[in-house]
Amino acid sequence: MGKKILLVEDENVVINILKKKFVEEGYDISMARNGIEGLEKMREIKPDLILLDIVMPKMNGFEVMEEMQKDSELKKIPVIVISNSGQPVELDKAIKLGAKDWFIKTEFDPREIIDKVLKLIEK
Amino acid sequence: MNEIKSAIKWILSSGIQNVDGGVHRLFDIKTGKYDYIYPEIIGYFIGFFDLSDIKKKEVELREAQTALLNMLDDTAKGREVAEEAKKETLAIITNFADGLLVFDQKNKLSLINPKAEDFFKIKAKKISGKSITELAEISSFKSLIDILGPGLKKVFRKEFLMGENLVLETTTIPLAREKEREKSGTLVVLHDITREKLVEKMKTEFVSLSAHQLRTPLSAIKWTLKMLLDGDLGALTQEQRDFIEKTYKSNERLINLVNDLLNVTRIEEGRYIYGPVFADLELITLSVVDSYREMISKKKIKFELKKSQKKLLKIPMDVEKMRLVISNLIDNAVKYTPLEGEIIVSINRTDGELEFRIADTGVGIPEKQQKRVFTKFFRGANAVRINTEGTGLGLFVAKNIIEAHGGKIWFDSKEEQGTTFYFTLPIREEFE
Numbered sequence: 001m002g003k004k005i006l007l008v009e010d011e012n013v014v015i016n017i018l019k020k021k022f023v024e025e026g027y028d029i030s031m032a033r034n035g036i037e038g039l040e041k042m043r044e045i046k047p048d049l050i051l052l053d054i055v056m057p058k059m060n061g062f063e064v065m066e067e068m069q070k071d072s073e074l075k076k077i078p079v080i081v082i083s084n085s086g087q088p089v090e091l092d093k094a095i096k097l098g099a100k101d102w103f104i105k106t107e108f109d110p111r112e113i114i115d116k117v118l119k120l121i122e123k
Numbered sequence: 124m125n126e127i128k129s130a131i132k133w134i135l136s137s138g139i140q141n142v143d144g145g146v147h148r149l150f151d152i153k154t155g156k157y158d159y160i161y162p163e164i165i166g167y168f169i170g171f172f173d174l175s176d177i178k179k180k181e182v183e184l185r186e187a188q189t190a191l192l193n194m195l196d197d198t199a200k201g202r203e204v205a206e207e208a209k210k211e212t213l214a215i216i217t218n219f220a221d222g223l224l225v226f227d228q229k230n231k232l233s234l235i236n237p238k239a240e241d242f243f244k245i246k247a248k249k250i251s252g253k254s255i256t257e258l259a260e261i262s263s264f265k266s267l268i269d270i271l272g273p274g275l276k277k278v279f280r281k282e283f284l285m286g287e288n289l290v291l292e293t294t295t296i297p298l299a300r301e302k303e304r305e306k307s308g309t310l311v312v313l314h315d316i317t318r319e320k321l322v323e324k325m326k327t328e329f330v331s332l333s334a335h336q337l338r339t340p341l342s343a344i345k346w347t348l349k350m351l352l353d354g355d356l357g358a359l360t361q362e363q364r365d366f367i368e369k370t371y372k373s374n375e376r377l378i379n380l381v382n383d384l385l386n387v388t389r390i391e392e393g394r395y396i397y398g399p400v401f402a403d404l405e406l407i408t409l410s411v412v413d414s415y416r417e418m419i420s421k422k423k424i425k426f427e428l429k430k431s432q433k434k435l436l437k438i439p440m441d442v443e444k445m446r447l448v449i450s451n452l453i454d455n456a457v458k459y460t461p462l463e464g465e466i467i468v469s470i471n472r473t474d475g476e477l478e479f480r481i482a483d484t485g486v487g488i489p490e491k492q493q494k495r496v497f498t499k500f501f502r503g504a505n506a507v508r509i510n511t512e513g514t515g516l517g518l519f520v521a522k523n524i525i526e527a528h529g530g531k532i533w534f535d536s537k538e539e540q541g542t543t544f545y546f547t548l549p550i551r552e553e554f555e
Binding site for chain 2: 011013014017020021054055083084085086087088089090104105106107109110111
């Protein structure tokens, strides 16, 4: 059984591509389409790593990380942010909330994101 | 009676009488003992003395007295003026839009203006004369004193939260009277930045939202095309691959354009710098230069980064934005310098300033267009011929950033010979 990755993201194309890529790499990937669903899923499946979008319906990525900080178990799960924005203020905020890395989607391709995940998760 | 008369002394009593226009003194003669004067007049003695000289002296004396009184009057007026100036200074301090606290040499609070009273929700008379440690016990002062420390250390634009809704920024300024080296106290300035913070938050949200709206479709296109190119969705014919590669490149150009626009949005509104930290301009330059190494060697450009003779100081700056300025200047130099040209970058410390300089042997800026170099969307006519893709925003953005740091930016240029761009950043003495 491969390691578990939770993808919290509302954009279909991103979901489909990452899902396909991670399955090919042999990972067990689960999906959530907004922040609230994301929190529920991470409590349920206890993933080894979370890929988290910021702008999402119902609850955004920052709020998800704030909630995670309040929970001693969830706090330990590494988070990589994948977002379309990436202002310094936002990066600072994410790092303070425990994010391990931040990708602006247009600046990277799926391969680079997967390599980063591999590095983090197989440590 | 005779006995008595023999014992008498002459007593003169006098009066002044005008005789022939002159002033004279007239004497009565009365008799009497030392302790008793007979009331009856026993004779007259009339003497004439010329008193004109004395009178003249009297006039002189009176004049001197008047002069003296005038002088006293002047002194009083001078005091009034000084009093007035003091009142004016106090009025300025009282009505100053920023909160002001003045501490004396022993770090005791000697003055607090009404704005600061407002901030701390406390009356001046309650805290005047208190020391830092005493103030630290008052809850509203806690956050400020946490920053200033017991010794009132030098602080430049440090922000802190007062209560729930008030964000203040504090700067301390050592007070020294002219020509005196020793400081006579410390001025603590408290600037209300609540509104700026709100605008900053709104800006962040706006840029974040526009970035999201603009980039979401672009990243979907990019990722899908990448999948196709990587063969993840099946093998491609050569023709298919060529088309998709071109589409991928067009998409990349659109992504770059969006990036530039987002940068301008970030810089332009607000125009103030974000969280300045002490940083080394040389190190920032080095790291920017590194990202251009490939382009520089491709164009066989002779590139030199001259190290400063003097030790450079770390000065407060928004590192992200400063990197953007240097990157824009190096990008221009590399793009518009022909093959085998030369670029020299140097940073020097002069009086109170750091000066960054980048000189190239590029195409130069046409003289007629030089006035417009720093305006938005400006591109030199000769630059457009070389490269159609620039946005004309780089130098506009650079100027905004440098000026927000209190610096200056300018250039010398000759068409076909080259351009040198300069910018300076102030070194604030209190940070040395």
